[in-house]
Amino acid sequence: MRSLQTAMDDSIELIEMGEMEGDAAIVADAEKNILTLKSEVVKRGLASLLSGELDANDAYLQVNAGAGGTESCDWASMLFRMYMRWAEKKGYKISLMDKQDGDVAGLKSAILEVSGENAYGWLKSESGVHRLVRISPFDSNARRHTSFCSISVTPVVDENIDIKIEDKDLRVDTYRSQGAGGQHVNKTDSAVRLTHLPTGIVVACQNQRSQHQNRAFAMKMLKAKLYDREMQAKQAEKDAHEASKTDIAWGHQIRSYVLQPYQMVKDLRTGTETSDTQGVLDGDLDPFLEASLAQKLTDKGDGKKVVYEDVE
Numbered sequence: 001m002r003s004l005q006t007a008m009d010d011s012i013e014l015i016e017m018g019e020m021e022g023d024a025a026i027v028a029d030a031e032k033n034i035l036t037l038k039s040e041v042v043k044r045g046l047a048s049l050l051s052g053e054l055d056a057n058d059a060y061l062q063v064n065a066g067a068g069g070t071e072s073c074d075w076a077s078m079l080f081r082m083y084m085r086w087a088e089k090k091g092y093k094i095s096l097m098d099k100q101d102g103d104v105a106g107l108k109s110a111i112l113e114v115s116g117e118n119a120y121g122w123l124k125s126e127s128g129v130h131r132l133v134r135i136s137p138f139d140s141n142a143r144r145h146t147s148f149c150s151i152s153v154t155p156v157v158d159e160n161i162d163i164k165i166e167d168k169d170l171r172v173d174t175y176r177s178q179g180a181g182g183q184h185v186n187k188t189d190s191a192v193r194l195t196h197l198p199t200g201i202v203v204a205c206q207n208q209r210s211q212h213q214n215r216a217f218a219m220k221m222l223k224a225k226l227y228d229r230e231m232q233a234k235q236a237e238k239d240a241h242e243a244s245k246t247d248i249a250w251g252h253q254i255r256s257y258v259l260q261p262y263q264m265v266k267d268l269r270t271g272t273e274t275s276d277t278q279g280v281l282d283g284d285l286d287p288f289l290e291a292s293l294a295q296k297l298t299d300k301g302d303g304k305k306v307v308y309e310d311v312e
Contacts, residue, residue, distance in 0.1 A: 008037050049293045054231075055121030058156035060221055061112045065102065066129065066148035073102030075132045075147040078281060080110050083126075083151075085283025092116035097217065098191070098204040105138070111204065111221070113156065120155040125292035126285075127153045128254030135260045144260055148253065154228040156220075163223045163230075171195040172215070177206035194218045201225050255288070257281070270295055 011030040018026030050056070061083055065076040087094050097111040114123065129150050136145040174189040191206035192214040203225060205218040257277060258264045265280045265288075266273035272291040274280060280288075 008034065011037070050118045050121035052121060054155040054157070055124075056118055057120045058113060058115040059120040059123045060097070060152075060154045060156060060224060061114055061123060061126070062109065062152040062154075063107070063111075064109045064150045064152070065107065066150055068145065068147035070102060070104040070106065070138050071136050071145050072147040072149060073104070073106030073108055074138070075106070075130075076102075076108070076110070076149045077106040078132070079130060079149050079151065080107060080112075082281050082283055082285070083112065083114075083123075086285045087112075087114050087116075087119075087283075089283050090116060090122075092119055096207055097221065098193075098206050100204075115156075120153065122289050123153045124155075125289060126151050131253040131256045133256070133258045133260065154221075154224045157224045157227050163226050165196070165219070165222065165226070169197050171197060174211060175206075190214060192218045194222050196222060196226065199226070199229065201229070267291065 011033045014030035014033075015027050018024070018030065063076050063080050063083075065072040068075070084094060093115040095113040095115070097113055099110040100108040102108050129148055132147045132149075133144060135142050139145065171194070173193040173195070175191045175193065176189055177191040190209070190211045191204065192211060193202065193204040194215075195202050201222065203218050203221040205214040205221065208214045208217060254269055255265065255267045257280070258266075259277055263275045263277045264273060265277050267288050270288070270291040272288050274287065276284070
């Protein structure tokens with residue numbers, strides 16, 4: 001931050017010098033530098049909030065289609081693509097852990113492992129229900145439909161994490177991995193789905209070559225979800241409105257994506273919104289993620305929400 005302060009002081013001196021000499025070009029360049037520095041200060045302030053116990057970890061991101069049948073499965077595939085694009089723009093490594101296609105189109109569920117610096121810290125605020133309003137391409141009468149999908153984000157935790165899972169608490173299902181067909185199609189039941197009976201948590205993995213490997217990865221994901229559940233329970237004791245599990249339907253959404261009759265994506269928690277719906281669906285999520293972090297940065301502890309302004 002000291003280097004930023006020095007650069008700011010230099011720019012102010014250049015403005016004063018340019019004004020004294022009547023050199024508008026020097027003033028304009030210095031003012032442009034100040035705007036760049038201001039933007040950098042905001043980014044560093046946000047980055048300083050990524051200091052939670054697990055913020056630096058990789059993340060599991062799970063997409064689940066909700067109420068709405070084929071329409072919701074298609075919406076799930078759109079969200080899946082959105083997060084893939086966002087991760088690619090960040091330079092993160094993406095691994096597909098499991099994917100269940102919809103009966104007609106789209107997908108019922110998918111699990112991604114997103115690997116990179118502060119992946120969990122950035123993505124954790126995406127957990128919740130996402131609502132889509134559009135003219136359905138599956139409706140011959142071109143009526144407007146509302147669909148829901150849930151996003152669940154959990155941190156990838158150390159394999160040595162102290163989470164006890166007893167065999168009697170697990171249901172293990174095996175099935176054939178989905179593939180493109182041809183000579184590479186999986187002809188054995190190597191994919192594994194684990195259900196933790198006490199909590200109802202379900203995880204699955206099909207991207208490894210053997211059932212043993214898929215089970216090991218699925219167990220790792222299950223431990224991560226149980227650990228995250230435990231951390232959320234502790235947080236809920238301090239703040240009752242957080243970490244609540246909701247239905248994938250009306251009244252529980254965290255963000256709305258409206259494509260008809262107008263174009264708008266709005267986060268219902270921070271108030272952040274944009275009319276660039278295509279940009280968001282192409283992975284331009286940073287304004288929403290930054291606004292979520294900025295809420296913490298500007299929280300004065302009096303229950304009042306402070307508006308965060310992007311630097312233009």
